[in-house]
Structure formats: structure tokens, C-alpha cells
Amino acid sequence: MTDQSSAASDDPGSDGAVPLHRPGLTPPELPARSIPAHVACVMDGNGRWANARGLPRTEGHRVGESTMMDVIAGAVEIGVGELSVYAFSTENWKRSPSEVRFLMGFTRTVLRAQTDDLLAWGVRVNWVGREPRLWKSVLSEVRRSERMTAGNETLVLNMCLNYGGRAEIADAARAIARDVDAGRIKASAVTERTVRRYLYSPAMRDVDLLIRTGGEQRTSNFLLWEAAYAELYFSDLPWPEFDRVQLWRACKAYADRDRRFGGAVDGVRS
Numbered sequence: 697m698t699d700q701s702s703a704a705s706d707d708p709g710s711d712g713a714v715p716l717h718r719p720g721l722t723p724p725e726l727p728a729r730s731i732p733a734h735v736a737c738v739m740d741g742n743g744r745w746a747n748a749r750g751l752p753r754t755e756g757h758r759v760g761e762s763t764m765m766d767v768i769a770g771a772v773e774i775g776v777g778e779l780s781v782y783a784f785s786t787e788n789w790k791r792s793p794s795e796v797r798f799l800m801g802f803t804r805t806v807l808r809a810q811t812d813d814l815l816a817w818g819v820r821v822n823w824v825g826r827e828p829r830l831w832k833s834v835l836s837e838v839r840r841s842e843r844m845t846a847g848n849e850t851l852v853l854n855m856c857l858n859y860g861g862r863a864e865i866a867d868a869a870r871a872i873a874r875d876v877d878a879g880r881i882k883a884s885a886v887t888e889r890t891v892r893r894y895l896y897s898p899a900m901r902d903v904d905l906l907i908r909t910g911g912e913q914r915t916s917n918f919l920l921w922e923a924a925y926a927e928l929y930f931s932d933l934p935w936p937e938f939d940r941v942q943l944w945r946a947c948k949a950y951a952d953r954d955r956r957f958g959g960a961v962d963g964v965r966s
């Protein structure tokens with residue numbers, strides 16, 4: 697697939713702006729320690745949502761833009777500090793050339809259209825993924841969003857674009873091997889902490905809550921390392937029907953989970 701720097705004819709314009717606060721909607725009150733610090737979303741179900749309405753798959757992606765902005769706003773409102781969104785996987789290159797072309801152009805358009813709002817909301821954009829194959833115009837757009845929002849601290853938005861969990865771990869392994877070869881690190885000193893330093897975004901926190909919309913119950917190669925101990929939440933709603941209220945519902949479910957991380961407490965009372 698070659699880069700298409702000029703907007704394709706089916707390149708969408710951005711739908712109307714999403715407000716940071718929706719009148720009458722407030723997040724549930726949860727104790728601060730029960731709010732997930734890092735939420736990851738597999739934004740799935742766009743194509744099926746559109747096809748079920750007699751529309752081309754691309755219409756689902758288009759509507760999904762406002763869902764994404766609504767969920768980002770909802771994350772800011774409830775106090776989530778980091779949100780990762782799976783926008784395009786390393787496996788998504790298997791799709792038809794026209795859908796791939798649409799998704800690349802659309803991502804560029806969304807970044808261009810929404811960065812001002814993200815900036816105003818205190819969101820810092822961070823691209824997570826690999827460079828090979830990613831359209832240069834998309835990469836430069838996401839880099840522009842990163843530069844524009846670099847001073848923000850309210851929420852880190854990890855835009856996972858051309859991202860694959862296995863690719864990330866393989867890329868890290870290759871970089872570690874290179875540094876071992878060069879004598880910069882000792883093979884015997886490689887630990888989990890070392891591996892983390894070589895991931896695409898070493899500062900990324902572990903995922904606390906991983907949400908997948910669209911009814912499938914799988915993670916599809918998303919944040920394999922970082923979500924090793926994430927709580928999983930599956931919604932049957934297709935992404936275009938998901939919103940901040942649904943995000944808050946997932947956060948409430950998360951708050952009720954018992955995270956043990958392999959530990960155990962004897963519950964027998966004497």
C-alpha cells in the first residue's frame with residue numbers, strides 16, 4: 697500500500713464536536729483507589745454495525761470517531777489517567793486495500809480534526825506502534841498531535857496505530873539482543889524490567905481494565921505485555937453504540953473486582 701498524502705475522495709470529514717461535559721451526565725462516585733489508572737479499549741464492531749444498517753463498513757468507522765471522543769471525555773471526567781485505544785492493528789493490513797486506505801486517511805483526518813479539543817481537554821497524545829508500513833502522512837499527523845499536546849497531564853491517550861503485541865515483544869527482544877551483542881547489557885541481567893524498557897512506550901503503566909466492544913471475547917494481540925494482569929470487560933455493544941456512560945459502567949464493574957495478582961488470603965474464620 698503506498699502513501700496517499702492527499703485526501704482520498706472517500707476521506708471523511710469529521711463529525712460534529714463532542715463536548716467534554718454532557719449536561720446532566722456525571723460519572724459514578726467511586727473511591728479514587730478503585731478507579732482504573734489505565735484503561736485500554738479494543739474499539740471493535742464498527743463494520744458489523746454499519747453492515748447491519750445496510751451501510752458500508754467505513755460508515756461504522758466514521759461514527760466510531762465520536763464514540764472515541766466521548767469515551768476520552770468520559771475518561772477525563774471519571775479521573776482515568778491513561779487510555780489506550782486500538783485504532784489499527786498489525787493484522788489489519790489483511791483487510792481490503794480500500795478499507796485500509798480509508799482507515800489510514802480517516803485516522804489522519806481524525807487526528808487533524810480532534811487535536812485542538814484534546815489539547816483543550818488536557819489530553820496528551822502518545823503514538824504506540826511500529827513504523828514499517830504505517831503511512832508517512834499518518835505518522836507525521838500523530839507526531840504533530842504529540843508535539844501540540846506534549847505539555848498536557850490530565851490524561852495520556854495512547855493511539856495504538858499499526859500496533860501488535862507480538863510485534864512489540866519481538867521488536868523489544870531484537871533490540872535487547874542487539875545491546876547484548878554490543879556489550880551494553882549482560883544477557884544474565886535481562887529481567888522483566890529490562891524488557892519493559894524496550895517496549896514501544898516504556899512509561900506506559902500496566903493496563904488495569906481492558907474493554908472490548910463488539911461482542912467478541914478475545915484481545916486480538918493488544919498490549920500483550922502491558923495487559924498481562926488486566927481485568928477484562930466485554931461489551932456486546934458495537935463501538936458506534938458505546939459511550940462514556942458505558943465506560944463508567946465498565947469502571948464500576950472494575951471497582952467490584954477482586955484483584956489478587958497471584959496472591960491469596962485465607963478466608964476461614966475461626
Ligand code: IPE
Nearest residue numbers: 739740741742743744745783
Ligand atoms: C474495529 O471495527 C475497527 C478497526 C479494526 C479499525 P471492525 O472494523 O473490526 O468492525 P467489525 O468487527 O468487522 O464489525
Ligand code: IPE
Nearest residue numbers: 738739740782783784785916
Ligand atoms: C482488533 O479488532 C483491532 C482493532 C480494534 C484495531 P479486529 O476486528 O481487527 O480483531 P479480530 O479480527 O476480530 O480479531
Ligand code: MG
Nearest residue numbers: 740741742910
Ligand atoms: Mg472487528
